[in-house]
Amino acid sequence: MLIWEVSTLLNMMHIEKSFNIGTINEKKVLNDLSLTINDGDFITVIGGNGAGKSTMLNTIAGVYKVDGGRILLDGQDITYKSETDRAQYIGRVFQDPMMGTAPTMMIEENLAMAYRRTKKRGLGWGISAKEREIYRQALAQLGLGLEDRMSTKVGLLSGGQRQAVTLLMATLQKPKLLLLDEHTAALDPATSAKVLELSDKIIKENNLTALMVTHNMQNAIDYGNRLVMMNGGRIILDISGEEKKRLTIEDLLKKFESVSGGKFTTDSVLLG
Amino acid sequence: MITTATLISGLAQGLIWAIMTLGVYITFRILDIADLTVEGSFPLGAAVTAVLINGGMHPVLAVFMAILAGCAAGLVTGIFHTIFKIPAILSGILTMIALYSVNIRIMSDKATVAIVQPSVKKLMQNLLPEGTPSNTISIVLGVIVCLAIVALLYYFFGTEIGCAVRATGSNQNMARSLGVRTDRIIILGLMISNALVALSGSLIAQLDYGSALVTMGQGTIVIGLASVIIGEVIFIRKDRNFAIKLIAIIAGAIIYRTIIACALTFSFLKATDxxxxxxxxxxxxxxxxxxxxxxxxxxxxxxxxxxxxxxxxxxxxxxxxxx
Known part of the structure; x- marks a missing residue:
């Protein structure tokens, strides 16, 4: 019997994940990874390419099943639950703005799909007049004027607009955990900043627990209450509270070098 | 010579073939799959109907059984595609090939089974005034069935499950992240599609051919695609209501049949062209x-x-x- 604190939302214990098992291309991506996420945490995740950041998020979401270890969500063992089963607890926004929305469906239809994330779908109407009012108000919060274009096909929106809609969709039904996988990386700097601000606002207003992967160190420092750094498929640094507030990029780089014994390899991490 | 008779025959056949076209539309446009199963499920519907009617079953019940058989065909393709991850085209081809043998088995090793017992056509003849031409029977029945299917599909694709089908066809990744069991949804879509195709085959056998032919499915997918595309090119502007889209698809099937009927009146063309x-x-x-x-x-x-x-x-x- 496992015992942990009540405030623990997600517990990843000794997670192992390899790709192309049994082939010459076998690669261990998560290597004895352990992470505990507390209720209300907003954690930023940084690390070089191939550190395992996206893979970690995907194992939490159930896209990949782990090879070893256990994942507990709110006290429930979800290690081998399917992606669709976990969808009722987890909201996700992806790096590719095209991935989170159905382009051939209207904005309101996309929201209606998201509104039913936690429910079993039946033969009732896919969208009701009452819901439309909820969506209108939710869209108005984005400040993009989308509340007046609810019957526009999502495919006609820009990347930034689509990402904002996806963010709204991921949080329309309050998720236990929100996973943001480099969700602003494909946007231009101004739009990226806007979507990031919006994410922060939504997370704060709804008291969400969130995990955000980013390649931008400054963003990782500025947002959230906790910062974890990954390397070689495990967490090598976990900073929170006052210590995180005082962090600078130089500190992070130094810490990375001392913990990992190497240099941060990618420029994009620095330049963001 | 293109005569009124040619046009009426195009309309009559087109309405029945339109049912198959609606099935192809569901997979090709909504699920984004070119499903070749239809080449087998079309004669499957005909074979099941012919054999059951000849065995003494009530024609309406026999049509219902044909629909179920179509569902089963879609289920097999769906399982190949979703559970065993075989590419959709190949999954369809596998079922199509298998159905060729199945259909011949159903028809007791014959390539053609004539419908000798009263069929749906006979029922219609009894309902309509005596001496109603064959084409008129097809048109009346075709209009009723097509409108019923449009109404059903319009309702279905507006429901939560229907929206999940559309979302799956549009973006599987998004659908899964929102808790849609995309595998089951794809299977469901393939079943509905092939049920319609089998229904179309069943009615064509009864109203047009008077028999089930094992070869009658040849080219079904291409005929279906041709009708869908003609309907879209001619009638559909960007954001049309879904019901209008479906009616445009039916119109596409009618136009396609009419073009074919007209083309065949030219003396330099043969039926095999x-x-x-x-x-x-x-x-x-x-x-x-x-x-x-x-x-x-x-x-x-x-x-x-x-x-x-x-x-x-x-x-x-x-x-x-x-x-």
């Missing part, structure tokens, strides 16, 4: 967007080239014209 005519129609329709785009681009380039010569070149070169 039908397939190449279909292939040509579909190729042209599928190539149309590319051709349009290329023409538009050329036009724009020519205009800009002219502008470049008259405005920029003279100015940049100090008024001198460089050839």
């Amino acid at each position: 039908l397939k190449i005519i279909t292939a040509i129609i579909v190729s042209i329709a599928l190539a149309l967007p590319v051709i349009k785009q290329s023409i538009a681009e050329r036009k724009l380039r020519a205009e800009n080239a002219k502008r470049f010569e008259t405005e920029f070149l003279n100015a940049d070169m100090g008024g001198e014209h460089v050839a």
Whole structure:
């Protein structure tokens, strides 16, 4: 019997994940990874390419099943639950703005799909007049004027607009955990900043627990209450509270070098 | 000679074939899968109906069994595709090939089974005034069945599950992240599609051929695609209501059948040329967007080239014209 604190939302214990098992291309991506996420945490995740950041998020979401270890969500063992089963607890926004929305469906239809994330779908109407009012108000919060274009096909929106809609969709039904996988990386700097601000606002207003992967160190420092750094498929640094507030990029780089014994390899991490 | 009779026969056949086209529309346009199962499920519907009617079953019940058989065919393709991850096209081909043997088994090792017991056609004849022409029977029944299917599909694709089907066809990744069991949804879509195709095959056998032929499925997918594309090209502007889209697809099937009926009145064409005519129609329709785009681009380039010569070149070169 496992015992942990009540405030623990997600517990990843000794997670192992390899790709192309049994082939010459076998690669261990998560290597004895352990992470505990507390209720209300907003954690930023940084690390070089191939550190395992996206893979970690995907194992939490159930896209990949782990090879070893256990994942507990709110006290429930979800290690081998399917992606669709976990969808009722987890909201996700992806790096590719095209991935989170159905382009051939209207904005309101996309929201209606998201509104039913936690429910079993039946033969009732896919969208009701009452819901439309909820969506209108939710869209108005984005400040993009989308509340007046609810019957526009999502495919006609820009990347930034689509990402904002996806963010709204991921949080329309309050998720236990929100996973943001480099969700602003494909946007231009101004739009990226806007979507990031919006994410922060939504997370704060709804008291969400969130995990955000980013390649931008400054963003990782500025947002959230906790910062974890990954390397070689495990967490090598976990900073929170006052210590995180005082962090600078130089500190992070130094810490990375001392913990990992190497240099941060990618420029994009620095330049963001 | 193209006569009124030719046009009426096009309408009569088109309405029944339209049911199959609606099935193809569901997989091709909504699920984004070109499902070749239809080549087998179309004669499957006919075979099941013919054998059951001849065995003494009530024709309406026999049609219902044909629909179930179509569902089963879709289920098999769906399992190949979703559970065993076989590419959709190949999954369809596998079921199609298997159905050829199955259909011959159903028809007791014969390539053709004539429907000798009263069929749905006979029921209709009893309902309608005596001496109603065969084409009129097809038109009446076709209109009723097509409208019923449009109503059902319109309702279904507006429901939560229907929306999940559309979302799965549009973006599987998104659907899964929102808790849609995409595998089951794809299987469901394939089942509905093939049920409609089998229904169409069943009715064609009863109203048009008077028998089930094992070869009657040949080219079904291409005929279906041709009808879908014709319907879309002619009737559908961007954001049309879903019911209007479905009706446009039916119109596409009617136009396709009429074109074929007219083409066959030309003395230099033989009935066996039908397939190449279909292939040509579909190729042209599928190539149309590319051709349009290329023409538009050329036009724009020519205009800009002219502008470049008259405005920029003279100015940049100090008024001198460089050839």
